[in-house]
Amino acid sequence: MSFELKNIETMNLSTEIVDLHNAAKKHLEHSKAENTKRAYGSDWQQFVSWCDENHLESLPATAETVSYYITYLGKEHKASTIKRKMTAISQRHKTARYPSPTKSVLVKGVWDGLLRDIGKREEGKEALWLQDLRRIVEVLPEDRIIGIRNRAILVVGWAGAMRRSEIVSLNVEDLTFTRDGLLVLIRTSKTDQFGEGQEIALPYGSNPLTCPVRSMQDWLEASGITSGAIFRGIDRHGNIKERLTDQSVRLVVRKCCEKVGLDPDNYGAHSLRSGFCSTAARAGKNEHQIMRQTRHRKADSLNRYIKYGTLFEDNPASGIGL
Structure with a gap:
């Protein structure tokens, strides 16, 4: 799934299509809440910093690197937070025209196993009476x-x-x-x-x-x-x-x-x-x-x-x- 429109500068398109393209581009920019977009930007920077600290390449990142990262996140973060961070990594790779490592069989396997562990951990949280x-x-x-x-x-x-x-x-x-x-x-x-x-x-x-x-x-x-x-x-x-x-x-x-x-x-x-x-x-x-x-x-x-x-x-x- 693509999260951006193609560049139309070199295309011979009608004025109407160009206007529609620009309008669609604005709608795409507004498709996510500002808080969500800020979160994605912050999530990506956190991933880059983590990779730098551990001498790993962030862009393009390998499936192994992402697997290590989500395992690291699984120690403290809830599933929805990790999923959002994976989406940020995926979108950044697509924007840079790289295959998303989050779609690999390895990452999906680690994610499935991590979900089971996180589920057990979250179930163990008690209500504060x-x-x-x-x-x-x-x-x-x-x-x-x-x-x-x-x-x-x-x-x-x-x-x-x-x-x-x-x-x-x-x-x-x-x-x-x-x-x-x-x-x-x-x-x-x-x-x-x-x-x-x-x-x-x-x-x-x-x-x-x-x-x-x-x-x-x-x-x-x-x-x-x-x-x-x-x-x-x-x-x-x-x-x-x-x-x-x-x-x-x-x-x-x-x-x-x-x-x-x-x-x-x-x-x-x-x-x-x-x-x-x-x-x-x-x-x-x-x-x-x-x-x-x-x-x-x-x-x-x-x-x-x-x-x-x-x-x-x-x-x-x-x-x-x-």
Whole structure:
């Protein structure tokens, strides 16, 4: 599949076809969201840097090189991220008129095996239940700016059932504080590739520590951030840096879980989203209510969380004299 139009400068074409060619070229440029195009560019540069560090050729890359690279990525990244990085490698090769190494039998075989390992790893990630979220925020240092930031990441991400990419993409301009709570505009997400935007509501919580509205207000006040990226890096001197990456959210969750004795290997950024779903299901919230917050398009994707959250509800092994 080609991702670019042929050069028509030397072709004897009618004016109408030339105009149509130029219009089609613009449509092709707009076919992918800006975030996606930036991600592909970043993915390619990361591959080039990795090849340089390991004295391997990046363009054209051999099937062996790509196999080593995706195996390296498989240690920490999820399947969808690796797949996107493979697409970036493939597109760059096609643009340079080289065969794509990602289409080789070798890479496909390594990828199939890697998917099985990643699937097992992702299945092992546990939901972060509300009681564990409370334990974590209670030990975060409220006198340090990094503790205030991490509380906001965890509580807002959990209450909004957000994906890690959605958390780090938030800007101050996406927030609207109201009498009832906080409205958050999710501009782009996994299920909203065309950027139509989805708004979610975060109500005030009864506990100030786990209240998403107060947590966000505390972070904005402590950081002094008034526009642009909300969640940013912090150096060891407490200086606010650039926007966090989605990998940073995974590390924040793991480190915070470890502080209260939870095995960090069992938790990741997705634990916030699955924790909300499971907790809401156990609290008796119906499928429609949960989907409104999670923005799931299909109930099938949500059912496993609901099932997990209600396993002990009306359980046949309860109340029989055990």
